[in-house]
Amino acid sequence: NAGVTQTPKFQVLKTGQSMTLQCAQDMNHEYMSWYRQDPGMGLRLIHYSVGAGITDQGEVPNGYNVSRSTTEDFPLRLLSAAPSQTSVYFCASRRIRGGGTDTQYFGPGTRLTVL
Amino acid sequence: AQSVTQPDIHITVSEGASLELRCNYSYGATPYLFWYVQSPGQGLQLLLKYFSGDTLVQGIKGFEAEFKRSQSSFNLRKPSVHWSDAAEYFCAVGGTGNQFYFGTGTSLTVIP
Numbered sequence: 001n002a003g004v005t006q007t008p009k010f011q012v013l014k015t016g017q018s019m020t021l022q023c024a025q026d027m028n029h030e031y032m033s034w035y036r037q038d039p040g041m042g043l044r045l046i047h048y049s050v051g052a053g054i055t056d057q058g059e060v061p062n063g064y065n066v067s068r069s070t071t072e073d074f075p076l077r078l079l080s081a082a083p084s085q086t087s088v089y090f091c092a093s094r095r096i097r098g099g100g101t102d103t104q105y106f107g108p109g110t111r112l113t114v115l
Numbered sequence: 116a117q118s119v120t121q122p123d124i125h126i127t128v129s130e131g132a133s134l135e136l137r138c139n140y141s142y143g144a145t146p147y148l149f150w151y152v153q154s155p156g157q158g159l160q161l162l163l164k165y166f167s168g169d170t171l172v173q174g175i176k177g178f179e180a181e182f183k184r185s186q187s188s189f190n191l192r193k194p195s196v197h198w199s200d201a202a203e204y205f206c207a208v209g210g211t212g213n214q215f216y217f218g219t220g221t222s223l224t225v226i227p
Binding site: 031042058 | 121124147149157158160164213214215216217218219220
């Protein structure tokens, strides 16, 4: 199993540009999520999904869009990038049958810089 | 409101010394508690988790943590630190819902 994969590893954008961060998992996990990690703030939940066609907002959803058309993929879209979105982005997945006790598996992260 | 507090931003210990990283949580229901480790430039790896039963849980790499409900704490410990333990450590809380809350992290430096 490849686990959770993310592309790209690094990205530089100009203010106002749009882009999609890709996330895929091969563990057949129902739950997938996106976090951003900023210095001194830990990881904060952006959006999550409990299955194909079902998404919901986390703690910091503004400026981001998600969709889940398959179990495997959960892309994160930045509609109009802003410098405040400079961060490291992590995708994670887990089963949901354990009712929240299951381990979340994290991808290696995408380091995004918005100029 | 749900939250996790890690009061120590940075800790320095000598190799071979014992380690305790503090974590306090606020959660409105039965908490599920986790400790993750992040090496530089890497993703997060689960060290251990607690959701019921014995309040002292063992994890990987020789780490353990103790859940104390009365103190709303879930401190991470290791009896003898190795240089390879230098990393950032995150405490997190979740539950039967779908949201998950991380602390701000504690950076560990190990002195040879």
